[in-house]
Every structure is written in structure tokens, then in C-alpha cells.
Amino acid sequence: MRKTNLTLLLLVVSMLVTLGLKAQVTFGVKAGLNFAKFLTKSDGITEKSDALTGFHTGVLVAIPISENFFVQPELLYSAKGGSTTYEGDRYSLNYSYAELPINLKYKFPINETINIFGATGPYVGYLISAKGKLNNSSADAKELMKDLDYGFKIGTGAEIKNFIIGIQYELGLANISNSNGINMNHRVFGVSLGYLFGRKD
Numbered sequence: 001m002r003k004t005n006l007t008l009l010l011l012v013v014s015m016l017v018t019l020g021l022k023a024q025v026t027f028g029v030k031a032g033l034n035f036a037k038f039l040t041k042s043d044g045i046t047e048k049s050d051a052l053t054g055f056h057t058g059v060l061v062a063i064p065i066s067e068n069f070f071v072q073p074e075l076l077y078s079a080k081g082g083s084t085t086y087e088g089d090r091y092s093l094n095y096s097y098a099e100l101p102i103n104l105k106y107k108f109p110i111n112e113t114i115n116i117f118g119a120t121g122p123y124v125g126y127l128i129s130a131k132g133k134l135n136n137s138s139a140d141a142k143e144l145m146k147d148l149d150y151g152f153k154i155g156t157g158a159e160i161k162n163f164i165i166g167i168q169y170e171l172g173l174a175n176i177s178n179s180n181g182i183n184m185n186h187r188v189f190g191v192s193l194g195y196l197f198g199r200k201d
Contacts, residue, residue, distance in 0.1 A: 024064060025061050025062060025063050025064070026061070026062040026196050026197065026198060027059070027060070027061050027062075027196075027197050027198070028059070028060045028061070028062070028164070028194050028195055028196040028197060029057075029058070029059055029060070029194060029195055030056075030057070030058060030059075030060055030074070030076075030164065030166075030192050030193065030194030030195075031055065031056065031057040031058075031192065031193060031194070032055065032056055032057075032166075032190055032191050032192030032193060033053060033054070033055055033056075033190065033191050033192075034053070034054040034055060034056055034078060034079060034080055034188050034189075034190050035051045035052075035053055035188070035189045035190070036051065036052050036053075036054055036079075036080040036081050036082060036186065036187070036188045036189075037049045037050070037051050037052070037082045037186075037187045037188075038080075038081070038082040038093070038172075038176075038184050038185060038186055038187065039184065039185045039187060040177075040182065040183070040184050041182070041183040041184075042181055042182045042183070043181070048187075049082030049083060049084050049093075050082065050083045050084055050085070051082070051083075052080075052081040052082050052083050052092060052093075052094070054078070054079030054080055054081060054094070055078075055079055056076050056077065056078040056079070056099075056190060056192065057076065057077055058074055058075050058076030058077055058078075058099075059074065059075055060072055060073070060074040060075075060194065061073055061074075062105070062196070068106055068107045068108070068109070069104075069105070069106050069107075070104075070105045070106075070107070071102065071103070071104060071105070072102075072103040072104075072105045072119065073100065073101070073102050073103075074099075074100070074101045074102075074103070075098070075099075075100055076097075076098075076099045076100075076101070077096065077097070077098060077099070077128075078096070078097045078099045078125065078188075079094065079095070079096050079097075080094075080095045080096075080097065080186055080188055081093045081094040081095050089134060089135055090133075090134070090135055091132075091133070091134055092132075092133045093130065093131070093132055093133075093141060094130070094131045094132075094133065095127060095129070095130050095145065095176075096127075096128040096129045096130075097125035097126060097127055097128060097149060098125065098126045098128055099123055099124070099125040099126075099149075100123060100124050100125070101121060101122070101123035101153055102121045102122055102123070103119040103120065103121040103153065103155075104119065104120060104121050105117055105118070105119040106118055106119075107159070113160060113161050114158060114159070114160050115158065115159040116156070116157075116158050117156065117157055117158070117159065117166075118155070118156050119153075119154070119155050119156070119157075119166075119168075120152065120153065120154040120155070121152065121153060122150065122151070122152055122153075123150065123151060123152070123153055123170065124148065124149070124150045125148070125149040125150065126147060126148065126149075127142065127145055127146070127147045127148070127149070127176075129142060130142040130144070130145045132144075143178065144177070144178050144179060145176055145177065145178055146174070146175065146176050146177065146178055148174060149172060149174045149176055149186060150172075150173055150174045151170060151171045151172040151173040151174065151185075151186065152170075152171050152173070153168050153169065153170050153171070154168065154169055154171075155167055155168030155169065155190075156168075157192075159196070162195055162196045162197070163193070163194070163195055163196075164192070164193065164194035164195070164196065165192075165193060165194075166191070166192045166193075166194070167189070167190065167191050167192075168189075168190045168192070169188070169189055169190075170186060170187070170188035170189075170190065171185075171186075171187065172185040172186030172187065172188075173185065
């Protein structure tokens with residue numbers, strides 16, 4: 001199952017890159033911070049973890065549909081998770097994903113060098129690693145988690161010449177827990193910086 005999910009993810013990436021090569025596209029890189037939580041639902045009770053700081057980094061390609069409208073797939077490494085304190089002990093879960101967001105992005109030109117943008121779209125992620133921590137001790141938790149995560153992202157920001165400054169919110173829709181009777185979903189607020197290669201506008 002894990003090999004099948006990874007193969008499908010790589011196939012989608014390959015298709016998007018092929019599409020990009022046929023259009024007048026712009027490639028770029030990005031990196032930033034994740035402020036991640038997860039929601040846990042069990043026996044009708046919903047609890048939200050404390051935020052855990054992680055990071056994301058990867059590459060992107062902007063494929064123009066019209067002058068100001070773009071499809072922007074990204075391939076990211078993204079660290080998520082959450083933490084909580086119970087009876088003086090600190091518990092945390094740290095996840096690492098290979099993530100593929102596909103954003104629909106619209107730019108609002110301000111002048112020749114600045115664009116304000118809004119973006120939204122689905123994402124799918126494949127679990128790379130999962131660690132459970134109690135205070136200073138840690139253990140592998142991958143078998144407790146499902147391989148596939150998916151959901152939607154919404155964000156905004158600015159392009160200043162070749163640089164990108166952005167914020168985004170990620171709403172996880174997949175139940176990432178492998179435990180019966182427990183439903184877990186990601187919630188991630190992110191900030192990022194990026195650079196576009198070869199942009200001429």
C-alpha cells in the first residue's frame with residue numbers, strides 16, 4: 001500500500017512537470033516555518049493539541065493559464081505535528097511528509113515589480129517518518145499513523161520582483177491515525193519565503 005501511494009504521488013509530479021515544460025513556466029524554490037497542531041476526536045470528544053514549530057522546503061512551478069491566473073504545483077518536505085502537557089509530562093508527535101500542493105493562484109498587479117496574490121487548492125502528502133516523544137525520550141510512531149494525508153490550503157502574499165513572501169493555512173481532511181476509534185487531522189499555519197527564477201515581469 002505504501003509503495004502504491006508513493007508511486008501515484010510520483011506519477012502526478014511527473015505529469016505536472018511535463019505540462020510545465022510545454023508552457024511558458026516559471027520555476028522557483030521556497031522555505032518557511034510551520035506552526036502545526038492536530039485535532040483529535042475520540043468518544044465524541046474533540047481536543048486540540050498545542051502548536052509545534054516545524055519547517056517546510058521545496059520547489060515550485062508556476063504554469064500560466066492567463067495573464068494573472070496560474071496553476072502552481074509544489075513539491076515540499078513538510079514537518080508537522082503537535083504537543084501537549086499532561087500531569088507535568090510533555091508529549092509530542094512529529095511527522096515528516098513529502099507533500100504535493102496544487103494551488104490555483106491569482107495575481108493582482110500593484111506596479112511593475114509588485115504583485116499581491118491569493119491562492120488555494122488541494123494537497124496530498126505521503127508520510128516519511130513519525131516520532132513520538134515523552135519529555136526527552138523518543139520512539140518511532142510510524143506504524144500508528146496512516147501513510148496518506150490530504151486536505152486544502154488557502155493563502156496570500158506578495159511577489160516583489162523575483163521574491164515571494166507568503167502565509168498559508170492548511171486544513172487536513174484525512175484521518176491520519178491508524179488507531180481504532182481515534183480520528184486525527186492536521187491544522188497548520190505557515191509562513192514562507194521563496195524565489196522565482198527567470199521572472200521577467
